[in-house]
Amino acid sequence: MTTVRGALQFRLQTIEQDLKFIKDESVMIGNENFKKLCDTFDELLAEVKKELDETKDALTVTEACVEEMGRDFVKKADLQAYLDDQIKEAVNKILKTKPEPEAEDDRPERGLYLTGIGRLRETLVPPPEDPCDVVHTILHRIGSSAYYTKIVPVLPASKIRKDTDQAIIYFTSVYHRKYAAAELRRHFAKEKMTSVSVRDLFEKIDVELAKRMTRLGFQMKLERTICRFRVANVRGVPVLLCAGQDRKYSEMDKRSLQARLDSM
Numbered sequence: 114m115t116t117v118r119g120a121l122q123f124r125l126q127t128i129e130q131d132l133k134f135i136k137d138e139s140v141m142i143g144n145e146n147f148k149k150l151c152d153t154f155d156e157l158l159a160e161v162k163k164e165l166d167e168t169k170d171a172l173t174v175t176e177a178c179v180e181e182m183g184r185d186f187v188k189k190a191d192l193q194a195y196l197d198d199q200i201k202e203a204v205n206k207i208l209k210t211k212p213e214p215e216a217e218d219d220r221p222e223r224g225l226y227l228t229g230i231g232r233l234r235e236t237l238v239p240p241p242e243d244p245c246d247v248v249h250t251i252l253h254r255i256g257s258s259a260y261y262t263k264i265v266p267v268l269p270a271s272k273i274r275k276d277t278d279q280a281i282i283y284f285t286s287v288y289h290r291k292y293a294a295a296e297l298r299r300h301f302a303k304e305k306m307t308s309v310s311v312r313d314l315f316e317k318i319d320v321e322l323a324k325r326m327t328r329l330g331f332q333m334k335l336e337r338t339i340c341r342f343r344v345a346n347v348r349g350v351p352v353l354l355c356a357g358q359d360r361k362y363s364e365m366d367k368r369s370l371q372a373r374l375d376s377m
Contacts, residue, residue: 219263219283220283221313221314221315221316221346221349222287222290222313222314222346222348222349223283223284223285223286223287223289223290224281224282224283224284224290224313224314225281225282225284225290225293225294225297225311225312225313225314226279226280226281226311226312226313226314227248227279227280227281227282227297227309227310227311228278228279228309228310228311229278229306229308229309229310230244230247230248230277230278230279230280231278232306232308232309233247233248233251233306233309234247236304236306237250242275243274243275244266244274244275244277244278244280245264245266245280248264248280248282249264251297251300252282252293254300255293255296255297255299255300256296257284257289257292257293257296260284260285260286260289260292260293261282261283261284261285261289261293262283262284262285263282263283264280264281264282264283265280265281265282265283266279266280267279267280267281281314290313294311294313297311298311312343312344313344313345313346313351314346315346315350315351316349319350319351322351323344323351325374325377326344326351326353326370326374327344328377329353329370329373329374329377330342330343330344330353330355332377333355333373339355339356339357340356340357340358340360341355341356341360342354342355342356343362347364352364353365353370
């Protein structure tokens with residue numbers, strides 16, 4: 114833009130200098146020819162002045178636009194800096210925030226592991242297709258449908274939801290979990306459903322111990338030292354409950370339990 118303006122100004126100065134030179138040398142040119150030449154230069158000079166004025170106006174508008182763009186750029190830069198600061202502040206707040214504890218509903222001591230959903234489906238008319246609907250219906254029958262918080266189907270290897278035969282159920286409290294477990298076992302016994310079972314859940318670090326207790330329970334049944342057993346979640350830890358001829362469950366002595374587990 115500056116180059117265009119400078120070129121026009123230089124052109125105007127050159128024409129003015131040429132006109133001055135012609136006037137100074139008018140003695141060497143005839144009066145009539147001199148007048149025509151001056152008229153030609155005057156027209157050319159006026160044309161250049163007009164072009165220069167128009168260029169000045171255009172440059173003024175352009176410079177105003179450039180200035181406005183500059184102000185917009187500054188505004189955008191300020192806005193970007195503000196947004197960057199806000200993002201940094203949010204990230205720092207997240208990093209400083211302590212992770213929330215595990216949801217109360219998902220605590221193992223409030224959960225049950227149910228197997229045999231396919232068998233349960235056969236007892237319902239019409240049989241629900243979704244495994245969660247089957248579980249909900251059974252919980253409704255035993256009076257526990259209002260006290261569970263979540264049903265998590267354990268998908269089989271085929272990943273087909275309809276084929277799901279196991280599910281994890283979480284309840285609102287340990288009491289409601291115990292009540293549902295007892296009522297479910299009573300319902301299974303009444304309907305003679307031997308292929309359906311329910312057991313307690315445990316923390317990951319306790320799963321292996323619970324499995325060892327289960328193997329010990331089966332071994333003691335084979336030895337006929339007990340009639341039945343159950344590995345229960347008591348205050349968050351696995352406990353082996355055994356029953357004799359009276360069929361009343363009681364916790365196995367911890368010292369005897371540990372000795373039997375060590376010998377396995």
